[in-house]
Amino acid sequence: MEKIQEYIHKLAPKAQFEEGGKYTTAIVEANDLRKVAAGLKEKGFDYLMCLTGMDNQDSFGVIYHISSSKEKKEVIVLKTNTTNREEPTIPTVSDIWEIANYYEREAYDFYGIIFVGHPDMRRLFLREDWVGYPFRKDFVADESINPIPTKVPEPDDYETVPSYTINKDGKLERKVKSLFENKDCIVNIGPQHPSTHGVLHLRTKLEGEIIKKIDPQFGYIHRGIEKMCESMTYPQMLYLTERLDYLCGTMNRHALCMCVEKAAGIEVPARAQYIRTIFDELTRIASHLIGWACMCNDMGSITAFIYGMRDREKIMDIYEETAGGRLMVNYYVVGGVAQDIHPNFVNRVKEFIPYMRKMLKEYHILFTGNPIAAGRMKDSGFLTKEQAVALGVTGPSGRASGWSCDVRKIEPYAAYDKVKFDEITYNEMMSKGGNDYGRDNVLLGGTFARYMVRLVEIEESLRIIEQLIDNIPEGDFRAKVPAIIKLPAGEYYQRVENARGDFSVYIKSTGDKNPYRVKFRSPCLSLVTALDPMCRDQKIADLIMISGSLDYVIPCIDR
Amino acid sequence: MEVKDIKIKSMKTEDFKDNEYLEKYIEELQKEGLNIVTEKLDDLINWGRSNSVWPFTFATSCCGIEFMCVAAARHDFARFGWEVTRNSPRQADVIFVSGTITYKMAPVLKRLYDQMAEPKYVIAVGGCSISGGPFKESYHVVNGVDKIIPVDVYVPGCPPRPEAMLYGMMQLQRKIKLENFFKLPKRPNISNGKTEEGGTK
Numbered sequence A: 001m002e003k004i005q006e007y008i009h010k011l012a013p014k015a016q017f018e019e020g021g022k023y024t025t026a027i028v029e030a031n032d033l034r035k036v037a038a039g040l041k042e043k044g045f046d047y048l049m050c051l052t053g054m055d056n057q058d059s060f061g062v063i064y065h066i067s068s069s070k071e072k073k074e075v076i077v078l079k080t081n082t083t084n085r086e087e088p089t090i091p092t093v094s095d096i097w098e099i100a101n102y103y104e105r106e107a108y109d110f111y112g113i114i115f116v117g118h119p120d121m122r123r124l125f126l127r128e129d130w131v132g133y134p135f136r137k138d139f140v141a142d143e144s145i146n147p148i149p150t151k152v153p154e155p156d157d158y159e160t161v162p163s164y165t166i167n168k169d170g171k172l173e174r175k176v177k178s179l180f181e182n183k184d185c186i187v188n189i190g191p192q193h194p195s196t197h198g199v200l201h202l203r204t205k206l207e208g209e210i211i212k213k214i215d216p217q218f219g220y221i222h223r224g225i226e227k228m229c230e231s232m233t234y235p236q237m238l239y240l241t242e243r244l245d246y247l248c249g250t251m252n253r254h255a256l257c258m259c260v261e262k263a264a265g266i267e268v269p270a271r272a273q274y275i276r277t278i279f280d281e282l283t284r285i286a287s288h289l290i291g292w293a294c295m296c297n298d299m300g301s302i303t304a305f306i307y308g309m310r311d312r313e314k315i316m317d318i319y320e321e322t323a324g325g326r327l328m329v330n331y332y333v334v335g336g337v338a339q340d341i342h343p344n345f346v347n348r349v350k351e352f353i354p355y356m357r358k359m360l361k362e363y364h365i366l367f368t369g370n371p372i373a374a375g376r377m378k379d380s381g382f383l384t385k386e387q388a389v390a391l392g393v394t395g396p397s398g399r400a401s402g403w404s405c406d407v408r409k410i411e412p413y414a415a416y417d418k419v420k421f422d423e424i425t426y427n428e429m430m431s432k433g434g435n436d437y438g439r440d441n442v443l444l445g446g447t448f449a450r451y452m453v454r455l456v457e458i459e460e461s462l463r464i465i466e467q468l469i470d471n472i473p474e475g476d477f478r479a480k481v482p483a484i485i486k487l488p489a490g491e492y493y494q495r496v497e498n499a500r501g502d503f504s505v506y507i508k509s510t511g512d513k514n515p516y517r518v519k520f521r522s523p524c525l526s527l528v529t530a531l532d533p534m535c536r537d538q539k540i541a542d543l544i545m546i547s548g549s550l551d552y553v554i555p556c557i558d559r
Numbered sequence B: 001m002e003v004k005d006i007k008i009k010s011m012k013t014e015d016f017k018d019n020e021y022l023e024k025y026i027e028e029l030q031k032e033g034l035n036i037v038t039e040k041l042d043d044l045i046n047w048g049r050s051n052s053v054w055p056f057t058f059a060t061s062c063c064g065i066e067f068m069c070v071a072a073a074r075h076d077f078a079r080f081g082w083e084v085t086r087n088s089p090r091q092a093d094v095i096f097v098s099g100t101i102t103y104k105m106a107p108v109l110k111r112l113y114d115q116m117a118e119p120k121y122v123i124a125v126g127g128c129s130i131s132g133g134p135f136k137e138s139y140h141v142v143n144g145v146d147k148i149i150p151v152d153v154y155v156p157g158c159p160p161r162p163e164a165m166l167y168g169m170m171q172l173q174r175k176i177k178l179e180n181f182f183k184l185p186k187r188p189n190i191s192n193g194k195t196e197e198g199g200t201k
């Protein structure tokens, strides 16, 4: 800790440090930002977790949460800001951390902060003809200014790429170039396509049937959740988290619950911790089942789809008995869970575990062992560990590339420190299950590896549940919580591992009953951005399979 | 007036809600009068049509997952003749608008709807597509798809249970069974919440 502070101080003598937060926090001037960023990268901080734009009323700020793929527990928070409200500029870090390419576009979209030197300053979510920057505190939503559009944009609107530099006189200079050339053959996949897993729009440059470049377009399901949160109380916000990534509903909600609980100093009873862990793992299984089912469906196996959905219904039944909901469980509340578990819960879960184990074997016989499937999955969609870290690809996809990034291990929460389980990275997977089904076919970072990691993770989740289900402690299922929850002024950050990777919540509070700014770090954005490097020089038919193996959920990206 | 018993195999007419709406619809149809031959022919065609309504694979968010559940083994809408989902709007009879429709998506949805061949139907699934649902206050969410396309059946819920979706589907079947196939009503043109006279082609 101390060392890093010294190091930053040496890079930027004017840097100030904030005390009291969970992580080391440094405030640097915009001019020093690139120096500090490059220095940190050199020190091994190669994983940009989260980039948050901020409107401080008198200035615009950007907050960087940076971690390292080696020293996994280390997190550094960098902050910088600009007081120019007319033309806010901040230097880019997109050449230092690749994922910043997209994160900075998001900050530009929401706040109008121009990142100088960024090669591609298009909006990320909203249409180019949108007027204003919605997350600024002085933005007024007005249908007469931004009516419901009636026409889809022309190709030019997607392709004109502006970039900004500062010239000799200190003035901002705008340059425009085109993303594709006139002679390029561009195929639009989406926004309405059965295999894009949501309304994602991929503009794909082809030569014959070989992919040369993919330009993802987001925002078709941008619902403005973060902005809505700013005018809600904390318990109200909970309902929106489940609708971000609806397949990991409980885990997302867990993240926000924990963030609020820790900030408000609420002690969650052990019983609730256990129940939450079991529910999280059930959700992980359900989500992986859908991931598996849809991927197989994309590859033409309808039977697998039906099998996966059938077994998922068993989990839905367990949910329903205890919580009353199916897809939206609405079960976690600040301080614990909404009601106690159903008397049948334990038995039902115990019945489910052996059933699921049996079914997993069947899945392998049905699909994994199929030579056609294996042949297709074997050599496509490779992502190296370095690329995964640079793009922040976490979760099963990151682990299939050999990056151990499981938040359950890095920052154990709930009851995860009380159970034995393995983090399923590529090597772990090979020693556990990969060998039964063609060891030679499962290559590091490939489509097959991602497929296998997911299935082995289901086994691991079953193992976690098995250890917990008989030991749920007696006691309260919910702590006493004040009727109106107010967080002390400050900033809070909480990570959880959802079925797709590192999901985090950032809250800035001014001491009020509603937050000043909320940001959700979506693991899925990284997954989609990884499509471009993974699919280069591959056949377009495999694009669908590769995206199936990444298993992203679009509403989580668009928020 | 009695509702003509619109037969749905698995459920009695009394068990349905919203029969009033169909009664009104029958009244409207009867005003125009029909001759007996076409009426019989109508019944036959409608029997066929209502039992092979093919939905379009369209889902933007959460409600889409429940839609998948309805299609999968346990709830299985093939039992009602909804059979296969079509991936092209040209081959589909009905679009389930399952999920939030945002400003960016609105023109796309409208285009997909326009591409569907007549006769076509729209079911709005879930709070989001009915009124904006939990995102009503958002700056980027269309508060109800009926602002851009005409809707036949609303299925409330967030998300609606699969059973609710099946119920909505049966309601649409009943509506189809009542129609005069040879004199289908024109579907209204809607843009920005205002209905225009005349039909779509």
Ligand code: SF4
Residues within 6 Å of the ligand: A243, B061, B062, B063, B064, B098, B099, B100, B125, B126, B127, B128, B129, B133, B134, B157, B158, B159, B160
């Ligand atoms: S109605 Fe609810 S479940 Fe359906 S799309 Fe909207 S938020 Fe999701």
